[in-house]
Amino acid sequence: MNAITDINQLPTPAVIVDLPTVRRNIASMAGYCRSHGFKLRPHAKTHKSLRIGQMQMEAGAIGLTVAKADEAAVMAGATDDVLVAYPAFDAPRAAILAELARIKMVRVSVDSTHAVDHLAEAARSAGTTIGILVDLDVGFHRTGVQSSDAALALAQHVDQTNDVRLDGIMFFPGHVFLPASAQEKPLADVSALLQETIQLWTRHGLSTSIVSGGSTPTARQSHHVAGLTEIRPGTYVYYDANCVAGGWCQLEDCAARVVCTVVSTAVERKCVIDAGSKTMTSDRRFDAPDTAGFGLLVDMPLARVSRLSEEHGEIELRGEAVPKLGSRITLIPNHICPCINLHDRIWFREDDGRFTRGVIDARGKIH
């Protein structure tokens, strides 16, 4: 069963990716970047798919971003330019990345001299060079050096180390996971810190040829951040219920949906679908973690997926008629990236309406 025409023939739960919508999302983000002079380096964590990565590259992306070394090795099949936006310096990862750097452009973002030294050592062993971006914490407080001065010190260390090359600055504004209307102030702070850092590096003769920002929530506000050269949004390719809730997309932009079957209606005011946490993840909706439920019910606006077991999704009905046993229900996941990672296969809806089997090439690549 490699291509089918009737959605009701798909075994459920089935993840469906609507390619016309994906194409529109890719073109729209590429257009935004072009119009503001940014380069686009999409994060492949959302789709983990060579086919989608190639579509992004064909639409003008300059390369792809990944988090882990094994993902880099896979996604290099779709691009010659890979950024590992992760401190991937331990021996097994550094070896994989150094090997890859012999045939592709490889950059890694780091926040320690320890990481620089280990990557340099691996590059030296492989007879190659790895590009380094200094990871600057702009407010999410996860990774990243803690000040402009610390960024300068780390940049100077990179500059003085053989077998690595200083390429610029990377940051992740994860703390601006906020409705678009609330982003102005935190993005102004990000902008100020970046300006300060860039000026400091310039005064010391260091290059900031790349200043790489990221994230779908803030992507279309990037022109308010001074000094930025590129962005790394990932989720925008499919979007999800979080993005709808944050106002970062419209419902119709959600390209990935999960089609489920109703397997039980025995309990009053409830129906059970065959999609639980093994299909959807347990990720909650950022704006209403305790009340929004696990995914957006496209055709049942009042109902709520109130509880997930591993294989059961319990839908609390609130005014809707009880769906028939065996009927289909469609959901938009709260967080599409880890959801895609759960699935061995997805179904692409092609331009002609047929469904073809999709492979998640970099699924489960956690090393």
Next chain:
Amino acid sequence: MNAITDINQLPTPAVIVDLPTVRRNIASMAGYCRSHGFKLRPHAKTHKSLRIGQMQMEAGAIGLTVAKADEAAVMAGATDDVLVAYPAFDAPRAAILAELARIKMVRVSVDSTHAVDHLAEAARSAGTTIGILVDLDVGFHRTGVQSSDAALALAQHVDQTNDVRLDGIMFFPGHVFLPASAQEKPLADVSALLQETIQLWTRHGLSTSIVSGGSTPTARQSHHVAGLTEIRPGTYVYYDANCVAGGWCQLEDCAARVVCTVVSTAVERKCVIDAGSKTMTSDRRFDAPDTAGFGLLVDMPLARVSRLSEEHGEIELRGEAVPKLGSRITLIPNHICPCINLHDRIWFREDDGRFTRGVIDARGKIH
């Protein structure tokens, strides 16, 4: 790299399953069942592994339990007797199960005449018979018929339908996911409802040769439930942080652990490990969902995994020294079953201390 001796050689994040502990857990639950005259039908959802399933069968299990049809097809490699504790009646699943029923004992738990009719039709097409357990809701309110009378009516329907065979009653006491000390009252209610149902069926000449209870939290209280013939615990084979928190096991019984590497210490009072929600799941701890963090830090009793991204686990240090970059940290997941489902491979720690590669045979089988 199929067998290694030094744990520090494993690429991280690495799931390690300690086989001596698994063997002890399997023997202990088998011993409990023997001493009370229960049969044991472990739920394979926790390990999804033919090797572990075979160990359970060798220790006296009468068969294995699964949730989905594709899991049944895989786990049938370890047993001749499979119970699908799930209303798996839609056409693709019914066809898989009917085919399997030609060579193995297959039973399915259902809560609707619709499900019975569809399974019967599939069994007829395959020229076989499927055993049916009536799913009785004992208080979790997820699936299951809602009363003894409803159970009787469904049992009578099964009894009058060709190509299926009435084998008894199944229930899942998911609402007794409570500390052992708080289980007495709800289990007494379960016991009373079961007694009433069994007596009703007996008066109507219907067989209850199987009365199947389940779940690790209540497993060792099963002798307080009258009428039970078998139990279906799953998690007991590995246990997890939820089980420690609920008092259903000791820390030393936790057979599956995740070994991680420290990749960043740039942010004060924090360290970041290379295990996020793609390694651990976002499942929270049942007794303290907002405060306990994402997994139990075996060697850092004061610290807490306070936030997960997909590839980052942020550990909030509370008094501990900051771990060295590149050093290893070990975690016990909150909920081991969906965690195992995230991994393409695990590492078995053999009796001789070597680590061998393990396959999760039924990983990702959601159909």
